[in-house]
Amino acid sequence: MQTIERQQTNQRMSQIVVHGNTLYLAGQVGDPQHNIADQTRDALARVDALLEQAxxxxxxxxQTTIWLADMADFAAMNAVWDAWVPAGHAPARACGEAKLADPALRVEVIVCAARG
Structure with missing residues (x-):
């Protein structure tokens, strides 16, 4: 049986869960005072830090799931996303609209990745 490793854990959630060679990251958001492009950059910088840690x-x-508070932000978010994803390494991805935990949040990014 493979073990499950949890990192940065509190009562509600873990920022990283590792099962075998697969990493699951909690949803990452940006500074709610920023616009959609900067919130996306913030969230992706947090993803980078968690991936490195793991x-x-x-x-x-x-695989990546991206939630937008408003699909009108799709193009602006994609401009940042497209610059962030390394050429030839695009994950399976879904993007949809959802009410996020804080009304000032515009984007949340959820990632699964391989370890190693």
Whole structure:
């Protein structure tokens, strides 16, 4: 049986869960005072930091779910996303609209990646 490792854990959630060679990251958001592009950059910088902590990188992305508070932000978010994803390493991805935890949040990024 493979073990499950949890990092940065509190009563509600873990920022990183590792099962075998697969990493699952909690949803990452940006500074709610920023616009959509800067919130996306903030969230992706947090993803980078968690991937590094867990022994991975954006070249190892498997799947990403992106929630936008308003699909009108799709193009602006994608401009940042497209610059962030390494060429040839795009993950399976879904993007939809959802009411986020704080009304000032515009984007939340959820990532699964391979370790190593």
């Amino acid at each position: 022994g991975s990188s954006r070249e190892r992305l498997l």
